[in-house]
Amino acid sequence: MRTGAQLQRIGITGRGLVVALPYLWLMLFFVVPFVIVLKISFSDIDLAIPPYKPLLEWVGKNSLAIKVNFNNYAFLFTDSLYLRAFGNSIKVAFISTLLCLIIGYPMAYGIARAKAATRNVLLLLVILPFWTSLLLRVYAWIGLLKANGVINNVLLSVGIIHEPLTMLYTPFAMYVGIVYSYLPFLILPLYANLEKMDWQLLEAAEDLGCRPWQAFYKITLPLSRNGILAGSMLVFIPAVGEFVIPALLGGPNALMIGRVLWDEFFSNRAWPVASAVAILLLILLVPFMMWYQSVQARETAGAR
């Protein structure tokens, strides 16, 4: 039989191996790429493949020159298009998050308070769209919202309207698309939080004379704070950089930063500018990501 010390040694090296593989993978393919984006955001655009100039260049025989330029960033701040796109993305993501909360909170609450058997079915119904292609579900809204689409046809035939409403390729369509796509991301963490709630607290409050709304406002809402925050972050952060939904539903004027980045990269082949946009977007979002992580840590700590 092995001695304890040997076992421990094997255990420790084994542990190292277990985490080393995912650790190295994420370092190489998740962290290092950001360093490269940062590097390229400081280089010049070039008509070559790849379309940027190297940051480090041999000058003469022995000296290495570093050419850092802030032109790409300066460009982003002088052309008002980019700042407007950033502003608009934050606005759209913020309003969408609020709308998701307004629609999703009562749903999560209703699911958490349903009987166990019903609860599982309802949960399944929330998860199902999440597994169905986002692209196809966004596409479905084109068919619903367009001029001769389902909604207009129904409204026309009932006689509520007399000419088709313009809905597709408007900000309205974009909001509908974002709220629709991200709603499950808000409901699920919120449900996970509400499910752990001790409902007797509500009964106690009502016994002591609280109106149901008061009890909700004073007890349920504060206790579900972490669920609200986690769900909101899961909507807000990806929505700021969303590309597919504005591209399909928002029309040519939908100015979202994810779309600007895409066009800089694919249409203009301006890789350094796209990189600078990515870095600014990242700087904007990292505080929210850290906030999300600390909320998550609190949630799991509370669960144990």
Added chain:
Amino acid sequence: MNYRSSYFVLTCLGLGFAFLYIPILSMVVFSFNASKLVTVWDAAHSPTLKWYVALLRNEEILDAAWISVKVAVINATGAVILGTLAGFGLARFTQFRGRFTLNAMTTAPLVMPEVITGLSLLLMFVALEQLIGWPAGRGITTMTIAHMTFSMAYVTVIVNSRLASFDTALEEAAMDLGAHPLKVFFVITLPIIFPAILSGWLLAFTLSWDDLVISSFTSGPGSSTLPMVVFSKVRLGVSPEINVLATITIAVVTTMIIGVSLWMARKARLERLVA
């Protein structure tokens, strides 16, 4: 519990689910519509299966679907291996150097906007190619690596939370009785987390199968995936074949999800009986 859902909550649930399901149902219904106008019901000739036949004859879509399947299967398998290791490490080793970083690196991809992940991975592949000559160009390999990077984060979360809800007593007992840590993992831990691994595999498959943005950045000529083909078609407007594709997707996903959850419910019942 004598709580009864108020009418307000019930109405919200009803409207919410209608909002989630009307678009999906509309695609299913109109996939049987004969009219080329898609959303205008042609009562004289519908329902029809003609768009189903058209889809099955569409070489472009079938080729793209085959590429998507290949990428998704390799991705899911790789992501499950990496994600299980990471999830196990995070749940069972409470203290090790780099724990904080590993935790952050497995949480960040969940919320990172796809355009950023896609761009950064592409630039990474280009830089690697300049540096060591690998990967030569972009294609299925680079796309699969990119997909594994974000889908392993999801697997990590699933495995981690499954392990967190299981106490370590069984594993410790086996270790006390002298079992090698590897044996404990394969005989005790793995069967416990198997449902999590299965859902992780399916989720990783779906994430890869659905991905448009990261694939567009990291793919090369001749390796267009299904979402890329769908996106270029859909940009031009609605198309009856896409409704068919959506209906097939929905049918497969629904069957799979209901099947897996029935299986898990049965397994949980058996576990309760044994315990």
